[in-house]
Amino acid sequence: MSDEIVGADASPTSGMPEPERAKAAPEEDRGQRALREIVSGDIGVSVLAFVLALVIGGLLIAFTNPEVTAAAHYFFAKPMDTITAAWNAVWDAYAAMFRGAVYNGQADTFQKAIRPLTETMTVATPLIIAALGVAVGFRAGLFNIGAQGQIILGATVGGYIGFAYSLPAGIHLLLALLGGILGGAIWAGIAGVLKARTGAHEVIVTIMLNYVALYLLAYLLTTDKFTRAGSNQPTSPGVKETAQLPLLLGDWSRLHAGFIVAILASIFVWWLMTRSVLGFRFRAVGSNPHASRTSGIGIPTTIVLVMVVSGALAGLAGGVHILGTEHQLTGGIAGSLGFDAITVALLGRSRPLGIFFAGLLYGGLNVGGRVMEAATGTPIDIVLVIQALVVLFIAAPPLVRAIFRLPTPRAAVAKGAAA
Incomplete structure (x- = not known):
């Protein structure tokens, strides 16, 4: 009986050591296996x-x-x-x-033909950066639902620096972006500290902080410092040109330098999570917090750092959003960016490269959907x-x-x- 089974399963390479069997396998089989994987x-x-x-x-x-x-x-x-x-x-x-x-083949000029693609890239820019922040939390075992509030705080702080101060061009833009990063990091850090110190669940805390951020901005837009002079509408003064992200392709496109920031942020997150000691700690805690604690990794400190880094990226997204396209604060400055960023992070499997292309895909669906509705009903x-x-x-x-x-x-x- 055993001989029959062996004979039925036997192959020309059976009984060979694994390395020799791999060499003896036909090229077609290896190609098929690779394609299947x-x-x-x-x-x-x-x-x-x-x-x-x-x-x-x-x-x-x-x-x-x-x-x-x-x-x-x-x-x-x-x-x-x-x-x-x-x-x-x-x-x-x-x-x-x-x-x-993507591409409008019916356009009469090349600029008009590729403008849809540049608009997709523009819309995707804050989505990619915010999704990277959400993904850092995911990889560390934390579900950061507060990207929406962190984007609002980042836009608020970055926007305020942008319209309230008069500084040289490069310094002004840099400080406004740093203000956005700081605003998001502090807002997420609150949830991280509460999680580390009291065990409060980050999902509940970050959801509540979303509402706090929303109503805090609504209140600020009623104060003199955040209200445009001579306007009854809850809008802030415009961001000064010295703090605006420069356009990459000229006045015919809205694509700005924030897209380069998104690329750099993707590279940074890749390096952080795969090449740095801090990223190893993040991944270790996300994989097995008990083993991490046994190996000497401080779980509370790591939780706070994860939330700070996650919030900093979301705050950067808010800063890029207001300094790149919006140029003034309104009650709906964040739209649904924070919640869309969660979708993009899931679609990109919490990997920087996947998130980058998922953000472009999501941005393309948003931009193309409006054209689809207008053209076909x-x-x-x-x-x-x-x-x-x-x-x-x-x-x-x-x-x-x-x-x-x-x-x-x-x-x-x-x-x-x-x-």
């Missing part, structure tokens, strides 16, 4: 999650299109009319989204549904693998076997 890994699952969200979004576009609905009334008489109308509705909607987010809510579906599928990799019948990665199999 890529497709079934984190990157492949993320891409397929986005594709799946687009497919479901396309179905929603088709079902809500008036022409498709009208053709569906006589579907059994002329089914191709319904199918053609659905295809045209989805194609026109996504083509308009592409023109609005498709509700922009479809874009929100697509974003939500992407997060849903990213959060459930087994579901994506089951839909596309992907194999489970070897690392996950080995982990399950060890458990």
Whole structure:
């Protein structure tokens, strides 16, 4: 019986040592294994999650299109009319989204053609920086929901330095950005200290601090120092030109130097989390706090540092946002940046490179969605549904693998076997 089993499973390379067996494996087999690992890994699952969200979004576009609905009334008489109308509705909607987010082939000049891409980069800039801050918390086992409040504080402090003082150009901009970093770091540090000292859950504390930051800004906009002279509206004076982030491509595009800041922030977080001792402590505490404590890592101090670094990046995002595009404080200065940053961090798997491209993707959906609505009448809510579906599928990799019948990665199999 055992001989039959061995014979059934035998291969030309069975019985060889592992290195020799790897050398003897055909090139095609190794290529197929590599492709399988890529497709079934984190990157492949993320891409397929986005594709799946687009497919479901396309179905929603088709079902809500008036022409498709009208053709569906006589579907059994002329089914191709319904199918053609659905295809045209989805194609026109996504083509308009592409023109609005990446490249407008209908434009008469090159600048107008690539302006959608520059707008996507502009919108993505604060998202990327804030998501990097959220990801630092994720990697350390902390769920920082307070990026919204930290962005508000960063924008408030950075904006105040920008419009309240008159300084030389380079120094003024640098101090305003540092003010944004300091504002976010202090705001997140409050939650870190409460977590470290009292055990208060960071999710609850940061959510509450979001509201405190929101109403603090609302109050400040009623004071003389934060109100534009001669205006009854709750808006601050404009940021002085010496504190504004310079435009990268001229007046025809809103893309500013904050995009370079986002690139530098991505490199910094990569270095911090993979090459520095502090980043090792962050990851160790996130992986196993008990083992970290046993090895001599101070858990309370590390928690505070994690929240400070996370908040500093979110505050930098707020500073870049006001100094780059907004140029004045309003009650809705942060919009939904902080909560969108959580989505981008999840979509990017809390890795700097993934977050960078996820931020561009998210920014493109926001920018292209507005053009899609204006050009085709498709509700922009479809874009929100697509974003939500992407997060849903990213959060459930087994579901994506089951839909596309992907194999489970070897690392996950080995982990399950060890458990």
